[in-house]
Amino acid sequence: MLSFFLAVLESEADRKRFAELYEQYHGLIEKTAIRILKNQQDAEDAVQNTFVQIIRHFEKVFEIECKNLPFWIISIVKNESLMILRKKGRVVQFEAWDDISVEAESVSEYNELVRLFSKLPETYRAALEMRVLLDYSGKEIAQKLGISESAVNTRISRGRALLKEIVEREGFSR
């Protein structure tokens, strides 16, 4: 079950890289967690859960472009924090997809596309980030979001369909 740990972080070089990564990003992780959770104990849990995920997916640290690495890390801590909020019943998930569909019709530039995706309902965005950025399985995403696997697939499909629709209409190729 824990075999995913075996392939990474066994060498001294990997451990050194991990220590460097900690030094470089722990402040960002802590700040993001406390901003979302506003509670020290919850933030500490989110920070530690984030490092578990980084260790688990450590091979990605070498694959991701340096400029994207902080955003990949933020994606993890944000989703770990939201999971804590969800477990404590402190987050209400509005699924206002219709508003997004309407807003999508006026998107004509890449920056507007990014802004639209930054406003996706939380579970939609979280499902997409966990699948596309973090490579989590459908089962794992479902557990983290507290929804069924089919609901996860629905969210990911809708996100992809939205992007495809805009791209085909506006011809983004970035």
Place this chain on the structure above:
Amino acid sequence: MTDAEMNRLMYRVLMDAIALDTENANRPEVSFQPSRRHSEQIRLMLKNPLRWAKNRKRTPWQKAGRWAAVILLFVSLSFGMVMLFSAPARATVERWIVEWYETHIVYRYSGESEGILPRYELTGLPEGFSELERIEMYELTDVLYGNENGELISFTYGAMTQGGATVFVPNGDSVSEVTVGKNQGRLFVPQDPESLTKLTWIDDKAGVQFTIAANLDEPDIVRLAETLRREKKK
């Protein structure tokens, strides 16, 4: 656009959306002030990330065996199931009774509140263990001791006041009576060697029930319990 190109664009859009959030993020309303426990966890993580992460995957309840001692204080308990033993079989003492059910054992209290609980500690910890965390509530305290290898000892104590109860779920453990000093106690020895041994005992005079969960055999856990010390008032 191919699926691969679509995936790359989705990746880029999601990354840029996070970057946009980061640009627009306000400063946190509170600052992150790491606790001693968190700092200790980070120290263990940096020392051996793999071992730390594997250990972290287990919940604190799994790690400390707290699953066995569910503390339910100040709640009104109403169990809709049949007791295995009739009323005369109950061990009735002044301020507590023990009720045996099919799946769990309940210590139910009826004592008067004596105010804030005194501070207790276990002074004879195994070598390398130190106190990691102490959560003090009004009439319940939860202490966690740990060592460099991530092994934990849970120590919980609570006042036996009216309306409170402690529930043990033996889950196949062998249950036996023991004596801790001059006090009566009960030992829960698991069949699974990976699980923790639990020891609970009651100090009638103090009106307090104590519970230890640790990876220790019977003589050692009893010996540890007998090193209990009440901190003197300053």
